[in-house]
Amino acid sequence: MSLIGYVNNLDLIIESTFKMERAISIRTSVIAFTLIILAFGCDEASNKKVAQEGKTETIASSTKEQQWTQDQADVKAMIEHFLIVAGNYDLDAMDAMILDKANVGSIRLIDGAWKTSTITIAEYFEKSSNNELKPYFEPVRDWDIKISKGQLAFVEADAILHSYGVPRRNNVDFFTLIKEEGDWKIFNVTFTSTALPDDEKKLNMETFARSYAQVWSGVRPEFVAMFFEENGVLQVNESKPAEGRAQIAEVAQGFMRDLPDMVVRYDSLVTKPTGTEFHWTLTATHSGPAGTGNKVEVSGYELWQMGDNNRILKSQGHFPTEEYNRQLGIEIEN
Template sequence: MNRNSRIHILSSSLLFLLIVSCQFNRDTTDISEEAASGTINSTSNEEGEIIAAVEKIFRAAGNYNLEELDNLTFDKAVIGYTREQDGVWKNTEVTINEYIKNIENRELRPYIEIVGDYDILVTEERMALVRADAVVNRFGIPGLREVNHMILIKENKQWKLLSIGWTAHEQSEEKRKFDINIFAQGYAQAWSGKRPEFVAMFFEEDGSLQVNEGDSATGRSAISNVAQSFMTKFPDMEVRFDSLTPKPDGVAFHWTLTGTDADRNGKGHKVKISGFELWTMSKGNLIKDSKGTFSSEEYNRQLKFGIDN
């Protein structure tokens, strides 16, 4: 083969490789763009639904509402977390069923997990990867910072938890100071649960709760009975914390209650009523006395006719 023939073959080979390379790069770009078109960030229209689902999961977990947790998770959901102890990171992994079984054998105290930052990635409006940077709080005192990583999948128009894992981080003493606003959020969450004893835990042992000039319920057992009466009447009850207002004789906790009347002698109407509790706080940062006030007239009207009538 002469020199001119070798040059011709080499030139032809280089041209072929260049064409293939360009085609490969173009195809790769097309594939990447196609994949990206089905993946959206936190600007997605789904974001609100996903955040609402995550908050429901955290609320059910903080209230140890096992029935609600079961509804919000897949049967084979898994839980894992890692925490540094004595300079060594230790891992724990359990299934959701193992987690629920373990709860039944523990002495429970309510907590509220408050998320400070979300990162959300959604694919095809069906699967979401969620990073939720949160702090676990009990009775107004911040505890562990937990950076959660979650996978949620949509099933029958509902976002459900497939897996969750988190890293747990101790916080400095400076960050673990009592915050009455966090206390109020936790109190409202406890009222939105299924465990009336959790409501009573926000009171001193000899604390009291009075509702609309009625007899005071004194002691945690009596307060728990008051909470149970509302939870029975409104099984889907949610209590929203609206605001705190300083008063000369305490602090006013403003709330809004929504729920459906389930009393067998009732009309089955939904109610939405707002009111406030005037708290006297103890030195131990629990409620010493609470005097609750809301419009009995409006409450009874809604029980009879509903919200809009």
């Protein structure tokens, strides 16, 4: 029966029992109630559809990154930078981003049991430095950022920790930040960490390239060398090839010394018959020893041949040397 027919039949019953004034009031209430039921049914159907698609309002809102407030955007950028310098074990850079006595708590699932640890952030990384350090790359895949009074920030960052382009663990990081003299500083970091299933631990070349760009933007040249096979080779333009990890680390050290604020940005990967081209853009200031203070921005690429251990076996680097030297203000004698 249609809604109109339903209401008309209801009118006949009402008119035979009550006065016209009372009937009109009841008729209005019934119509309103019926419309509410219909609307509720539509909402229920919509909610069921959303549930079937595996979505919720919370998840949907967290993916709308273009709608961050300025404080949220600032906090997000700060945490992204912190995860980069942490993955590079750049202790000086991290120290500038945390408050005194800031702490870190971790809860790891190991052999079926949860292991907890609480320590200051400084002690956490100092303790790690006693072991053989290895770089890691931890991009965040989902954010939840709440700001209180423009002074306190609570962040949940769902991330995947990668080692040389292979996903290893799911880290859900929780940050508390306090604004100090206009700058956001980290007061607390807590995270849960669970290993990924073995069938998900597969090399992703784009992630490998982004991780490689990250270590070039760091302060540890040995991290760059770790992306190469033990007998790997790196040649930059027409220079003498660096053979083995020790020589490759020396090449990276030269750039990091001359360009202390160097940032290498991943641009793209291009598959060629002769290997994989890793395209990058470098920005830096020539502020190392005998530096000119000039800024530089130059793009180039490395042609990779990968080894059996999913590390670089051979890399041939290309970038415009003359333009690079011109921007830095370096005169090369012929």
